[in-house]
Amino acid sequence: MASIGIIGAGAWGTALAVTLARNGQSVSLWSRFEGWADRLQVERENKRSLPGVTLPAGITVSAVPDALGRCDLVLAVVPAQALRETLLAVGPLIRAGTPIVVCAKGIERGTGASMRDVVRSCCPECPPAALSGPSFAADVAKGLPTAVTLAAETLDGAGRMARRLATPTFRLYHTDDLLGVEIGGAAKNVLAIACGIAQGRALGASASAALMARAFSELLRFGRASGARAETLMGLSGLGDLVLTCGSPQSRNFAFGVALGQGLDASAASRDKLVEGIATAPVLHAAARKIGVEMPIVESVDAILAKRLTIADAIEALLTRPPRAED
């Protein structure tokens, strides 16, 4: 069987490589940094993100992307804002017809492009797909169980990829609602920042639950108006990942929100870690406005990050919105 290619040797790229290789797959893991690729290849451990987890022999790590051209399935696991630049660099090596499964969760800043549209524009001959759902890299790398969703343009294609990537502890459901899966992953990061802020401000467990429920209502409203299916938004990649990310300090987006809520400045709170919701907040807010969907929590996060509102004013604005029927 041909290898599975993984682009990006950060926390999630490494965790996926480990999971797949433990299940007998041969994995080519690519990092753009030669020194980092060499370290992983020799030390057999990602000491930065997943200390204590051994890379199985089935993983080959390299900074030379040629092996991607011999893979029949490629996972793109770089930050959402780096996907275009990365695919422009290594995409031409990927064989036509090879699906590119984006594992990043976000919307491109500047263009407002979805991850599948970035794949389509950089690698027009490779069908885009997405893998998303409640899955912390550290949990998955330890072999703890979870379930996520694989979305592709066709249900058959999604099913084939899901069977290829599933392991006894990494359970994959599949769907052809690529739009819905991408929206869930991108939106939950922004909403988790708001939930973190509530935690950081010590607003209490009742407020956290209320905020999470209203956050889900925003996700659902935006997703449906965009054409996503309700069952996807209520599934693993929507509600499932929202619950995980909005309720756990293990989440970088939630932890960033907590730090903001405790009074830390945004750049200090996100130093040395990837917080996808920061870049996605303004683009998601703009996309919602464009289609006339109200997303007050997303709007507040965007305004706080852009320093148009203080946290205290944003909380006050949310609490004093006119009463409305629940939707």
Ligand SMILES: NC(=O)C1=CN([C@@H]2O[C@H](COP(=O)(O)OP(=O)(O)OC[C@H]3O[C@@H](n4cnc5c(N)ncnc54)[C@H](O)[C@@H]3O)[C@@H](O)[C@H]2O)C=CC1
């Ligand atoms: N860590 C997690 O638990 C999970 C992360 N994800 C998603 O996976 C994506 C990647 O996240 P992590 O692996 O956790 O981040 P990370 O920060 O640990 O790793 C990111 C990787 O991308 C590479 N990279 C960064 N900028 C780049 C650029 N401009 N060009 C090429 N490569 C670049 C880095 O060198 C690194 O190898 C994010 O979109 C995240 O939302 C999804 C599920 C779980």
Ligand SMILES: O=C(CO)COP(=O)(O)O
């Ligand atoms: O997407 C994730 C879990 O499903 C990881 O969330 P964070 O990027 O907030 O750490």
